[in-house]
Amino acid sequence: MPQWLEPLQAWSSIDTWIVVTAALCAMACALPGAFLLLRRQSMMGDALSHSVLLGIALAFLVAYGLKSRGVVDEATYRATWHTAMFAGAVLIGVATAVLTEMVRRSGEMESSAALGVTYTSLFALGLLLIRLVADKVDLDPGCVIYGNIEAVALDRLGAWVWHLPRGAAVNGGVLLANLVLVTLFFKELRISTFDPELSTSLGIRADVMHYGLMAVTAVTVVAAFESVGSILVIAMLIVPPATAYLLTRRLGQMIAVSLVVAAATAVVGHVSAITLPGAMFGALGFSSVADASTSGMMAVTGGVLFSLALVASPHQGLVARAIRRLAWNVRVAREDVLGLLYRLEEMRVPAAPQEVYRLLREGHAVAGWLLKWALWQLRRERMIEAEAEQRLRLTERGRAAAQNVVRSHRLWETFLQRYFGASDERQHVSAHVTEHFIDRRLREELAAELNRPETDPQGRTIPPPPAKPGSQG
Amino acid sequence: MHDTAESSNEGFDASQYPLVVRDLTVAYQRKPVLWEVDYTAPQGSLIAIVGPNGAGKSTLLKAILDLIPRLSGEVLIFGKPYRKQRARVGYVPQRESVDWDFPVSALDVVAMGLYRQIGWCRPVTRRYRAQALEALRHVGLAELAQRQISQLSGGQQQRVFLARALVQNADLYLMDEPFASVDAATEQAIVDVLRELRSRGKTALVVHHDLGSVTDYFDQVVLLNMRVVAAGPTSEVFTPENIRATYGGKLALLDEVGESMRLGRG
Numbered sequence: 001m002p003q004w005l006e007p008l009q010a011w012s013s014i015d016t017w018i019v020v021t022a023a024l025c026a027m028a029c030a031l032p033g034a035f036l037l038l039r040r041q042s043m044m045g046d047a048l049s050h051s052v053l054l055g056i057a058l059a060f061l062v063a064y065g066l067k068s069r070g071v072v073d074e075a076t077y078r079a080t081w082h083t084a085m086f087a088g089a090v091l092i093g094v095a096t097a098v099l100t101e102m103v104r105r106s107g108e109m110e111s112s113a114a115l116g117v118t119y120t121s122l123f124a125l126g127l128l129l130i131r132l133v134a135d136k137v138d139l140d141p142g143c144v145i146y147g148n149i150e151a152v153a154l155d156r157l158g159a160w161v162w163h164l165p166r167g168a169a170v171n172g173g174v175l176l177a178n179l180v181l182v183t184l185f186f187k188e189l190r191i192s193t194f195d196p197e198l199s200t201s202l203g204i205r206a207d208v209m210h211y212g213l214m215a216v217t218a219v220t221v222v223a224a225f226e227s228v229g230s231i232l233v234i235a236m237l238i239v240p241p242a243t244a245y246l247l248t249r250r251l252g253q254m255i256a257v258s259l260v261v262a263a264a265t266a267v268v269g270h271v272s273a274i275t276l277p278g279a280m281f282g283a284l285g286f287s288s289v290a291d292a293s294t295s296g297m298m299a300v301t302g303g304v305l306f307s308l309a310l311v312a313s314p315h316q317g318l319v320a321r322a323i324r325r326l327a328w329n330v331r332v333a334r335e336d337v338l339g340l341l342y343r344l345e346e347m348r349v350p351a352a353p354q355e356v357y358r359l360l361r362e363g364h365a366v367a368g369w370l371l372k373w374a375l376w377q378l379r380r381e382r383m384i385e386a387e388a389e390q391r392l393r394l395t396e397r398g399r400a401a402a403q404n405v406v407r408s409h410r411l412w413e414t415f416l417q418r419y420f421g422a423s424d425e426r427q428h429v430s431a432h433v434t435e436h437f438i439d440r441r442l443r444e445e446l447a448a449e450l451n452r453p454e455t456d457p458q459g460r461t462i463p464p465p466p467a468k469p470g471s472q473g
Numbered sequence: 474m475h476d477t478a479e480s481s482n483e484g485f486d487a488s489q490y491p492l493v494v495r496d497l498t499v500a501y502q503r504k505p506v507l508w509e510v511d512y513t514a515p516q517g518s519l520i521a522i523v524g525p526n527g528a529g530k531s532t533l534l535k536a537i538l539d540l541i542p543r544l545s546g547e548v549l550i551f552g553k554p555y556r557k558q559r560a561r562v563g564y565v566p567q568r569e570s571v572d573w574d575f576p577v578s579a580l581d582v583v584a585m586g587l588y589r590q591i592g593w594c595r596p597v598t599r600r601y602r603a604q605a606l607e608a609l610r611h612v613g614l615a616e617l618a619q620r621q622i623s624q625l626s627g628g629q630q631q632r633v634f635l636a637r638a639l640v641q642n643a644d645l646y647l648m649d650e651p652f653a654s655v656d657a658a659t660e661q662a663i664v665d666v667l668r669e670l671r672s673r674g675k676t677a678l679v680v681h682h683d684l685g686s687v688t689d690y691f692d693q694v695v696l697l698n699m700r701v702v703a704a705g706p707t708s709e710v711f712t713p714e715n716i717r718a719t720y721g722g723k724l725a726l727l728d729e730v731g732e733s734m735r736l737g738r739g
Contacts, residue, residue, distance in 0.1 A: 038572075038575065038576075108502065185594065186596075187597060188588070188593065188594075190581070190585075191585045193575075194575050194582070195566065195571045197535070197538075197540055197566050197570060198564055198566060198585065198637075199588075200538075200540055201540060201559070201562070202559060202588055203559050203589055204588065204593075248576060249578075250576050250578065250581075251575075253576070
């Protein structure tokens with residue numbers, strides 16, 4: 001085992017519970033988060049995770065008031081306090097959404113401004129209330145923000161649920177409920193997210209679905225709060241679904257992948273929290289740094305996984321796009337080389353490599369190294385060869401490919417001249433770009449449309465299709 | 474023909490008509506967008522709604538569908554309010570109204586037209602997917618059923634929306650600018666579908682922007698500019714005078730009154 005992994009030897013059931021709780025919590029958040037993301041309301045998660053504090057404070061005040069007036073006894077209070085907290089959170093969660101909509105309408109402002117006004121006010125009010133009763137409530141604002149996942153294994157439930165840590169049980173329950181809801185209402189969530197107007201006109205009211213989603217988000221956020229803190233909750237609502245969005249093209253797949261990413265974030269985050277700080281800071285000479293906050297490391301891990309998806313996603317990833325662009329540029333450069341050699345041959349001008357290179361660079365946006373690479377490729381594939389005196393010439397295969405390129409170019413010029421009366425210069429500029437997009441099928445359609453012309457508008461011969469079609473185009 | 478005089482007649486039976494709009498007024502932010510619109514649509518016809526920007530064409534469709542509140546008036550679909558007739562109305566919203574990067578396939582979108590029929594909390598089963606595929610075939614897109622919608626051209630996206638309305642098998646179709654920036658093949662496909670709907674006795678109310686093709690495609694026309702300027706058979710109503718009245722400056726006064734109402738009470 002490498003030295004930096006040694007802290008893992010001390011892995012205990014406490015670590016297992018931290019990872020399990022964090023994973024359950026992250027997965028529970030990913031479900032409503034995926035729909036918030038698709039509704040372009042990701043910041044609603046941020047807002048809710050703040051404003052529900054008011055719900056928690058109100059629930060506490062009501063419950064405490066009832067207890068002190070003797071309406072409920074101490075035991076009932078202890079048993080129902082958490083339920084009351086969830087009820088308060090749902091109430092304020094939905095209220096945040098309703099108020100935001102009201103502010104947006106009557107203030108005629110954009111929804112993010114309306115949201116900003118609403119949730120900060122509710123959050124501040126909640127914070128004030130909590131401070132006022134801070135000595136009596138077992139809820140500490142600091143803990144709400146940073147969470148206390150390291151202590152999750154300490155708070156255990158009774159024997160009837162096998163002494164499960166409370167955090168794991170609560171978040172597991174919420175995950176299960178969210179899974180059931182998303183499965184049951186999958187189709188309704190999909191349509192009301194994609195096309196709210198059609199949804200409402202079919203009788204699936206988009207506004208009702210919206211408030212439902214807000215209620216689910218509020219419950220999820222409150223459950224996750226105590227375990228992981230609000231910063232991580234915000235990250236878990238957005239980051240795994242955003243990562244999955246980059247990797248998939250179907251809603252079902254997106255949700256499944258965001259669950260996997262959420263779980264992976266928890267595992268990798270905790271393992272990194274144990275191992276990386278020691279290894280990194282140890283190398284810098286700090287000896288006392290042992291591990292980092294798991295919540296913090298999970299949020300960082302989420303960001304790293306997202307960045308990986310951004311770079312490596314098969315469809316929109318930066319790498320995939322760069323490869324596609326490079327492949328296209330190489331192809332353009334190759335076709336330009338072939339076309340130029342064909343024209344030089346036609347004019348019986350000898351093609352010295354420097355001259356070819358100079359002509360290609362003229363008015364050419366493609367980088368020099370790409371042209372050199374294209375030349376090298378073409379020579380290696382025996383499309384072109386160097387004669388004595390270093391003259392370049394097309395091989396038989398190369399000529400067939402070049403014929404296609406020049407044929408595309410001149411057919412397109414003829415087409416532009418005949419149908420649009422474009423000037424010679426315009427024709428050439430357009431054809432120089434378009435020739436790379438005209439494949440064999442389009443080429444022959446063009447030829448048929450133009451009654452198989454033999455010369456282009458400048459009187460140059462349009463090469464016939466090669467006997468053996470070349471590999472280009 | 475089917476004007477207000479008739480709809481107030483004793484013998485008028487609204488259930489005989491796919492759509493009866495009476496005295497409909499709609500306002501956004503206190504500014505009236507539709508003023509006392511009266512219109513009765515004859516069954517089995519293709520009806521164009523034309524008018525300048527801001528004339529309330531889309532608003533009319535949305536008000537018919539109860540998507541926006543109305544200040545006054547009533548809308549009857551075959552004699553009953555819309556909420557009791559959802560199954561008989563198909564809606565094609567403007568293409569720009571949705572996010573085409575949404576992670577769904579063309580088939581998924583078409584199947585959405587069946588959600589009401591499928592019912593709450595029930596999955597889209599194979600039977601419904603087959604129905605959706607059939608509708609896609611109808612608009613010539615069966616091979617692209619599994620494509621994500623962002624991979625379709627604008628015209629193909631519009632045809633997906635059309636297929637979604639077709640699969641509803643409604644009696645009255647409301648379409649918001651289905652011909653907006655589509656290719657020639659799509660335009661033809663939409664026209665074919667519209668004519669086929671008419672031959673089956675269906676009615677389509679289509680917001681249309683291209684005045685040049687109104688006469689070719691539609692047998693009825695509603696000229697709208699906040700109120701109904703004229704409505705009836707295209708051959709009688711679609712006259713230069715009416716078009717000028719709809720698009721010309723004559724309604725500037727109406728607009729001014731509306732603006733002053735907005736400012737005065739704001």
